[in-house]
Amino acid sequence: MPGTEDGVNAVIKDLSEADKIALDLAISEARKSLDGEGVPIGAALTEFTAVLGSGHNERVQLNDPIAHGEIACLRNVGRRHSYRSTTLYTTLSPCPMCSGAILLFQIPRVVVGEATTYEGDLDFLRNQGVEVVLVNDERCIDLMHEFQNRFPEIWSEDIGGR
Numbered sequence: 001m002p003g004t005e006d007g008v009n010a011v012i013k014d015l016s017e018a019d020k021i022a023l024d025l026a027i028s029e030a031r032k033s034l035d036g037e038g039v040p041i042g043a044a045l046t047e048f049t050a051v052l053g054s055g056h057n058e059r060v061q062l063n064d065p066i067a068h069g070e071i072a073c074l075r076n077v078g079r080r081h082s083y084r085s086t087t088l089y090t091t092l093s094p095c096p097m098c099s100g101a102i103l104l105f106q107i108p109r110v111v112v113g114e115a116t117t118y119e120g121d122l123d124f125l126r127n128q129g130v131e132v133v134l135v136n137d138e139r140c141i142d143l144m145h146e147f148q149n150r151f152p153e154i155w156s157e158d159i160g161g162r
Helices: 017-035 069-077 096-104 122-127 138-150 152-160
Strands: 042-047 050-056 086-090 109-112 131-134
Touching (some): 017 086, 017 138, 069 086, 069 096, 122 131, 138 152
Parallel strands (some): 109 131
Antiparallel strands (some): 042 086
């Protein structure tokens, strides 16, 4: 992929203005979750430059084990005939469940805020034909570190204990 290094360590700094706005929205959603003592993962879905919706992880707030940030975002967007012209922005590398949703709905492009605190499997998405843009945004990393320090038991319960 042009402009990337290898695998999970790939970094793209040249985001479009629309990408920056959507990632900022996802980060704002992640902050909402952390402010509610939840897992700080936010997501936004766009079609071209239009924001279709956003959401954040609500596992703790709703006592719902599948209320991940990407899933909450897709739920908030609602049904669509097609996702083939969309981009999903997420503050953290998607877990296997969220990666499955990306593939199920054939979302062609995913912009990932960071894969340092949770690596996920970005190469799996790439191998399925998804364009993955890894940003390594310090704000995303800082949110997860703050969460891990404040709520280590929730982190361990979610994905940290693997």
